[in-house]
Amino acid sequence: MEEKIYFDHITEKTDCYFLEYSPPVSSIPFASLTVTYVSEVAAEEVATDLEKLAGKWITRYPVPVMASAFDRHGDLINLENVRPISHVTATLDDGEPRYRWELLEDEEFPEELKSQGYLLEIYSDLNFRTQSEVSAKARENLKPIRTAKRLLIVWSVVVPIAIALIEFFSPLWLSVIALVYSFWKAYQQWLKMTGRKEKSDRELEREKDASLKEHHHYHCKLNPDGFLRLKVENFQKMEEDQIQKKYDSISTSN
Incomplete structure (x- = not known):
């Protein structure tokens, strides 16, 4: 079984939007393109942009690409008033982009797109990581969390037990100090409650x-x-x- 590979994503921006192109992952037979607008835009303009951009990217990388658009709030832009659905998939037909405003069946995608060797050849200019490398990085990122968890256990469990043992086995003079400190804290609180301390x-x-x-x-x-x-x-x-x-x-x- 081939190990999964993850290619780097590509980001670009214009004055009114930014996009992210993501190559296929594992058994997904198409790339994805998300276009996020940072200003108001009409639905027809969005649909035209998606077709133009999908055509650009499938020409650059001959892999079917599904394109979607989002507004500045992160919500999917509904295009059903101007197109059948809100997503367009660009495929190649005799070397020319074909735009399909519909959901494609798996068998409509070329079988070679499931081959890592084929994808490595197409995306030869992109860096990639293997599943094992991604897992190793994830374990590395979890180390600080594990350390914090251990510290929490120490402060929540070990320290109270240690304090209890010290109090039990401590000499009389240490108990007196603790008692005096408690009275002092109570006195400070009384000053605050009566307004005698700012x-x-x-x-x-x-x-x-x-x-x-x-x-x-x-x-x-x-x-x-x-x-x-x-x-x-x-x-x-x-x-x-x-x-x-x-x-x-x-x-x-x-």
């Missing part, structure tokens, strides 16, 4: 945050529908910001 800027900031949270929670309970709309708007704004950051990160030289 609160630090950090404590004031915490109280302010807590008050704001309670205020927001109260009004959210009064208007749950409005709160739901606000959440949706916030999620859309976050998605829009992420898309804009990705757009800005793409070099115009790609």
Whole structure:
């Protein structure tokens, strides 16, 4: 059984969108092309762009490519008012691109597209990684998480047990120190509660945050529908910001 290979993706951008071209993976017999617009665009223009771009990429790499478009919120752009479906698949017919606004059956794709050797020849200018390399990288990325988990176990389990043992076996003088410290903490708390001790800027900031949270929670309970709309708007704004950051990160030289 052949080991899976993963080719690098290709990104490009224009003034109004960025695209990502992804070669086939494993048994998927076609490449994918996603076009994400960062400004408003008409459906007919999107459909025309998808055909033009799909034709460009299948000419560059003779592999069937399915193209889809997304708006600046990350939602699929619905093209069913101007085309049969929202995705176009470009294939080669006598060496010329053919655009099919329909879902193709597996048997309609050339059988050689399932061969890694064939794909390696077509995508000879792209770097790729094997399944074992991807798995090794994933294990490497998990190491910090495992370390953090071990530290959490130490602080949550080992440290309390150690403190309990110290308290049990500690001499009398250590218990006295602990008792004095407890009384001092209680005295400090009494000063704060009676207003005899000024609160630090950090404590004031915490109280302010807590008050704001309670205020927001109260009004959210009064208007749950409005709160739901606000959440949706916030999620859309976050998605829009992420898309804009990705757009800005793409070099115009790609």
